Structure formats: C-alpha cells, structure tokens
Amino acid sequence: MKYLKQFGIILTITCIGEILKYFIPLPVPASIYGLVILLILLITKIIKVDEIQDAGSFLINIMPLMFIPGAVKLITLWEQLKNIWLPISITTFATTFIVMFVTGKTAELILNHGRKSNESDIR
Numbered sequence: 001m002k003y004l005k006q007f008g009i010i011l012t013i014t015c016i017g018e019i020l021k022y023f024i025p026l027p028v029p030a031s032i033y034g035l036v037i038l039l040i041l042l043i044t045k046i047i048k049v050d051e052i053q054d055a056g057s058f059l060i061n062i063m064p065l066m067f068i069p070g071a072v073k074l075i076t077l078w079e080q081l082k083n084i085w086l087p088i089s090i091t092t093f094a095t096t097f098i099v100m101f102v103t104g105k106t107a108e109l110i111l112n113h114g115r116k117s118n119e120s121d122i123r
Helices: 002-023 030-043 053-061 068-076 085-122
Strands: none
Touching: 002 030, 002 053
16 A cells, blocks of 8 residues: 555656646646656655655666667667767767766765865864
C-alpha cells in the first residue's frame, strides 16, 4: 500500500502538470510543470521526502529502461540522421562537458560558502 500511495502522489502531480500544459500557452513540457510543482511542494514541506522517497528511488533505478524506445527510434531513423550525426555528436559531447564543468563549479562554490559560514559560526 505504501508504494501505491507514493506512486499516486507522483502521478497526481504529473497529471496536474499535464493539465497546466493544456491551459498555459507556453512552450514548456508538462513534465517540467510537474517537476516544478513537486519541487515547490517539497520545499514548502507540504509533501515530505519520506512520502515519495521509495517510489522515486524505484523510478530512478528503472530510468535507463525508459531510454530504450528512444534509442530504437533513432536506429530506425538512421537514413535521415546519417548526414548530421557528426554535428550532433560534437554538440552532445561539448554540452555534456560544459554541464559537468558548471555543475562542478557550482558545487564547489556552495561547499566553500558552507565552510565559510561554519567557520564564522565557530568564532
């Protein structure tokens, strides 16, 4: 029952995201609306992490399976993609490294800020 309740919460928020996508004329995917709603609910502690943690962990664990249909579709579209595979590959690798760099620098900045505030608390 615990898992059904957790999946129910996640699915309800996802459904609200779909409804928002229907009513808000912005080029934002419904899943983003759902993620923002979930984030707000978690930050405000309306929903506690414990209330969705097990179902969320399960969904993260099976996430690689969700990429299989997309990969199969890419294989079937090879004739259309073969002329642009090099620019797509270069862009993919470049943006991956940019995201890794920015994420690392952001984490470093946050950790340094946390250390500085801890040192000032000790004094």
